[in-house]
Amino acid sequence: MTNVVSQAPERVDLLIRSKRILLERFDFDGSVGVVGERIAGLYPRGHEPEAVRHIDATGLVVAPGLIDSHAHFRDPGFTHKEDFAHGTRAAALGGVTTVMDMPNVDPPTNSVETFLAHIENARGKSIVDFGHNAAGTDPSQIRGLAAAGATAFKIFMMQDVGRDYPHMPGTMVEDHGLLYELFGEIASTGLVLMVHPHDQSLWRRFVGDAWERDGRGPGSYAKAWFRDEGLIFNSGVATALELQAATGVPLHLLHTTNARTLSHVRWAKAQGQNVTTELNPHCLFLGGSWENIERLGPYALGVWVSDPHVEALWESVRNGELDIVGTDHAPHAQSEKEGGWDDMFAAPGGSPAIQEFLSLFLTEVNAGRVDLRRVIELCATSPAKRFGLYPHKGVIRVGADADLVLIDLAREVTLSHEMAASKAGYSAYAGQVVKGVPVTMLLRGTVIAEDGRVQVDPGFGQFLGDRFGRQEPKPQTTKGMCDAY
Numbered sequence: 199m200t201n202v203v204s205q206a207p208e209r210v211d212l213l214i215r216s217k218r219i220l221l222e223r224f225d226f227d228g229s230v231g232v233v234g235e236r237i238a239g240l241y242p243r244g245h246e247p248e249a250v251r252h253i254d255a256t257g258l259v260v261a262p263g264l265i266d267s268h269a270h271f272r273d274p275g276f277t278h279k280e281d282f283a284h285g286t287r288a289a290a291l292g293g294v295t296t297v298m299d300m301p302n303v304d305p306p307t308n309s310v311e312t313f314l315a316h317i318e319n320a321r322g323k324s325i326v327d328f329g330h331n332a333a334g335t336d337p338s339q340i341r342g343l344a345a346a347g348a349t350a351f352k353i354f355m356m357q358d359v360g361r362d363y364p365h366m367p368g369t370m371v372e373d374h375g376l377l378y379e380l381f382g383e384i385a386s387t388g389l390v391l392m393v394h395p396h397d398q399s400l401w402r403r404f405v406g407d408a409w410e411r412d413g414r415g416p417g418s419y420a421k422a423w424f425r426d427e428g429l430i431f432n433s434g435v436a437t438a439l440e441l442q443a444a445t446g447v448p449l450h451l452l453h454t455t456n457a458r459t460l461s462h463v464r465w466a467k468a469q470g471q472n473v474t475t476e477l478n479p480h481c482l483f484l485g486g487s488w489e490n491i492e493r494l495g496p497y498a499l500g501v502w503v504s505d506p507h508v509e510a511l512w513e514s515v516r517n518g519e520l521d522i523v524g525t526d527h528a529p530h531a532q533s534e535k536e537g538g539w540d541d542m543f544a545a546p547g548g549s550p551a552i553q554e555f556l557s558l559f560l561t562e563v564n565a566g567r568v569d570l571r572r573v574i575e576l577c578a579t580s581p582a583k584r585f586g587l588y589p590h591k592g593v594i595r596v597g598a599d600a601d602l603v604l605i606d607l608a609r610e611v612t613l614s615h616e617m618a619a620s621k622a623g624y625s626a627y628a629g630q631v632v633k634g635v636p637v638t639m640l641l642r643g644t645v646i647a648e649d650g651r652v653q654v655d656p657g658f659g660q661f662l663g664d665r666f667g668r669q670e671p672k673p674q675t676t677k678g679m680c681d682a683y
């Protein structure tokens with residue numbers, strides 16, 4: 199029990215008592231002491247120090263605040279869908295204390311100039327701590343973006359057919375030669391490259407076939423997207439894995455949707471490749487059901503995942519194979535979604551999720567489908583480790599930021615549109631009864647949200663680049679880049 203310290207201060211600012219505190223290796227019955235913004239001590243029962251304030255969380259679970267590495271806050275450029283203030287309110291209410299948002303904003307963050315402007319804009323609005331995944335699409339900007347504080351890079355291998363958002367120019371690269379150069383350039387920064395794997399030429403063909411055969415409704419879109427068990431994803435996965443092997447870039451594959459992706463990655467990991475996978479809640483709880491596709495249409499899409507593949511994803515959640523859960527919180531205006539009933543190919547894919555996803559997982563914890571500790575690993579500890587935030591965040595231990603979520607595993611709530619803090623103003627999960635909710639969220643020792651109400655002003659969140667420094671470019675990797683053939 200080396201984590202449990204007795205040489206901690208005799209007086210703390212805040213003491214949180216619980217029978218179940220989720221430490222990294224075991225559950226702990228005792229108290230967490232906070233001094234200033236950090237965890238100052240962990241105390242067994244009967245050994246508590248004096249405290250200025252107490253939180254009695256006896257009936258609650260205390261877990262590390264969640265880290266969402268995949269959020270679309272649409273700000274700037276598309277603030278009729280979402281903005282940083284609304285999006286991070288939803289995050290705080292959902293148990294998320296750190297976010298990393300995505301670069302498909304306008305202007306896209308593919309240059310140092312637009313990146314810095316993006317951070318300044320977010321700085322005044324964010325409720326929670328935030329990083330940013332810069333668009334890694336211009337080789338000349340990569341090192342500058344890393345030095346400016348990018349948390350990671352993101353490349354979409356896809357461009358929309360029949361619509362101009364959310365996968366627009368400036369954030370996407372389909373040319374494999376340019377991808378090779380970018381993977382190498384990003385490898386030299388040491389930062390993680392997030393890739394939305396995709397095969398654009400197959401997608402163009404599948405779209406054409408679908409329009410001819412099944413029309414343009416949600417069902418046609420869903421089948422085209424998942425045609426041949428996710429072929430457009432898996433072709434992109436295979437390409438990205440080969441480019442990773444050649445360049446050595448730390449690769450994070452977004453949107454794991456099927457068993458074939460899992461087996462590709464299993465093989466790559468066995469070869470020692472530096473690759474991790476992301477799972478989005480919508481694959482399990484929304485698009486992973488044909489009934490939802492029919493009932494909710496555009497609100498259930500982006501992605502349909504067929505039943506056997508949903509099971510494979512659950513198995514990867516349970517057995518430890520899957521690495522990280524990212525919400526892919528992707529709000530759109532209701533008016534934009536409604537158009538999808540007639541033409542899903544012209545309507546934007548994605549739905550809000552950052553406020554709901556923890557409760558959706560907790561419901562499955564209560565149902566015995568997955569262990570609570572595993573959920574917290576996927577949603578907090580693993581992203582902290584992958585994106586360089588560990589051990590400051592994603593874990594409860596002495597010295598870490600006091601980012602905590604207090605969970606009531608027994609409370610039942612019916613999700614509703616009215617609860618949605620996202621600017622989108624609706625929830626694709628409305629009507630679902632969840633059992634298990636985050637009730638109190640602390641960020642760096644301050645209660646930021648409690649019982650459905652946010653307690654701090656926009657601007658409380660800090661930029662991760664300010665806290666944890668910026669990435670100095672490393673010497674150019676020789677892996678793959680200088681091979682003499």
Ligand SMILES: [Zn+2]
Nearest residue numbers: 270300526528
């Ligand atoms: Zn996304």
